[in-house]
Amino acid sequence: MSDFSNIDPQSMATQLAGFDVQTLQNQLKTQKSKLASQQTALRTLKSALTEFRTSMQNLNKTNAGMLKTSSSVSVENMVKVTTTSETRKGTYNVFVEQLASSHxxxxxxxxxxxxxxxxxxxxxxxxxxxxxxxxxxxxxxxxxxxxxxxxxxxxxxxxxxxxxxxxxxxxxxxxxxxxxxxxxxxxxxxxxxxxxxxxxxxxEAKDAIAWLGEKNNGIQVSSSTNTFTDLIDGVTLELNQAQKDGDTPLRIDVGVNTADTTAQVNAFVASYNKLLSSLGSLTATGSGSTDRGAFAGDASVGNLRRDLNNMLRTAIGGQDITQFGLSADKDGKLTLDSDKLKEKLTEDPGKLNALFNGDKGLLKAMDKSMDKFLSITGGEIKSREETFRRRETELSDRSDKISTRYDTAYNRYLSQFTRLQSVMQQMNNTANMFGLT
Known part of the structure; x- marks a missing residue:
């Protein structure tokens, strides 16, 4: 007769209860892993879109667009000149008659x-x-x-x-x-x-007095401060020192800063290409050696990529990106021909801002396209985050139920094997009494 009195009820209960929930646990593990991957991908998408939006907004600030200008003054330290993207190139003569002062x-x-x-x-x-x-x-x-x-x-x-x-x-x-x-x-x-x-x-309480042109022959302007913002469009003058009678007016030369403007356009190119690369990885179909992206086949993400691509090919005010040396390869990524950009800036620099900047420019349109995903009220990112949070709760509840099922099965098996062990011990004792062992 086999001796079952030495069985371990706890080990047997643990093993059999584990078999009871093993399939459910494997399914739960797979579902949790899939959800974690989706959440990671969503965070990656959100980060990429937010970074791109920030870049577009930085390139489209009021009075600080894609076009960068510079200035020089014939006499140093007399006047500080600040230019904006709205500044038009030219040479201006200014005579500083008097500085403003407080009483x-x-x-x-x-x-x-x-x-x-x-x-x-x-x-x-x-x-x-x-x-x-x-x-x-x-x-x-x-x-x-x-x-x-x-x-x-x-x-x-x-x-x-x-x-x-x-x-x-x-x-x-x-x-x-x-x-x-x-x-x-x-x-x-x-x-x-x-x-x-x-x-x-x-x-004394005095206004600042300056002349656009020669003193007494040009246009006199005054200001309660030493800062003039409306004298020349897009130019701010901060007066530091008054001139003497007979002095030659200051010559202020304003022009395009080609190097800084090129850097701005390159910043746009880098931001766009980085976003495009992120979207490409997230929507990859997995063909060849490429891993399948978490948003492969996702219509919304795919539409965003197509919308951005279409915006690049849309003319604004009769201008398009190709006229400024920008072109896209077969994958949609941008490259810049700096020589062509420089040539265009020499001809008519203001058109660069007309294309990219302002409420109707390309940068604003691209920034606006992020709303569908990044809006805090009805954006897809927020909606999907809420869906994932609900899914997390569901999986947590399912995990609790599996644990409860395991505990129930364990207690049942423990009770059964404990009784079996007791019965077998009694049978062995009886067999020993009659010399049957």
Whole structure:
């Protein structure tokens, strides 16, 4: 008779319960692996599209498009010139007559005793607008420091700063307009020691004055600051130093920065080709030595690739990319003929921006095409992420059910083999009694 009394109920229960759920566990493992691959692919797609969108937006910033311009000034440090993509090449003559300055007043006759004995209100008005007035109750002020603090602490201060300066052992109050320009002059009244007639003018409130052309013969312009943004289209002038009568006007030369513009176009090419490569890998059919992509046969991803390809071949304002030296190979990837681009920039550089930049340009259209996938309200990326999260929950629930099934089977087998072991032990004991072993 076989001896089954030495069987291990726990080992047998573990083995048989494992057989019961093995198929389900294998299926679950395959499904989890597939889901993980899909999630990884979706993250790769999202990263590629987001990176491409960021690149398109950087190349299509306001006043900073594909076309890059440069400038030079005949005399260094007199004027800082900043150009944008909207700047038109040319030579401009500018004479700087006067720099803008802020109004600054110092009060030599105002001492601690005068402040302590002052009564009533002191008023400081900025410019001609009476609503821009600070009123200080002098009955609540007993020192120069307290007066400065009261002025600076006004909640609706229209642009006045009070400070204390120390010279030759004496402390003086100084008032400064926060903004430059003749329209921001300070008018102070209230008690004799503080009125304008008692003040020493440290700096006058003046507008900047410049001439487009020669002084007194050109076009005079003024600004409350030393920055002119509307004098020349696409050019910002920051005045640093006034010229003297009889000086020759500054010559400002503005032109295309071919090297930087080429770099911009190459940045577009690199961004587009990188995205195209990512989409190609994700949608690969798996023929030959190529692995099958996670989005092979996916209509939405395939349509995006075709849409981008069609945009490249669409003329905008009578211009297309081939006129600027761009061409696509059989796989759709772009290459740039720098010489052809340089030739086009020499002829009419403004057309590069017309093609690529602005709300109707190629960059905006390509950026907009990302919405279908990247929109946070109804984009496909978000929709698929939500679907994958639901699938994760389903697989987690299925894993719990398999675990429950395993535990039930294990307990059942453990009970059965424990009883069998007990019976076999009894039978062996009986056989021993009758000498049957």
């Amino acid at each position: 600054q007043l110092a009060y030599n006759a105002l001492d601690e005793d005068a402040v302590k004995n002052a009564t009533g209100s002191m008023k400081i008005q900025v410019g001609s607008d009476s609503s821009k007035t600070i009123t200080v109750d002098m009955d609540n002020v007993d020192s120069l420091a307290g007066l400065a603090k009261a002025i600076n602490g006004v909640s609706d201060n229209p642009g006045v700063t009070a400070s204390l300066v120390r010279t030759n052992g004496e402390v003086r109050l100084m008032l400064s307009s926060d903004k430059s320009g003749a329209g921001n002059a300070l008018t102070v009244s209230g008690f004799p020691e503080i009125e304008n007639s008692k003040a020493v003018t440290l700096s």
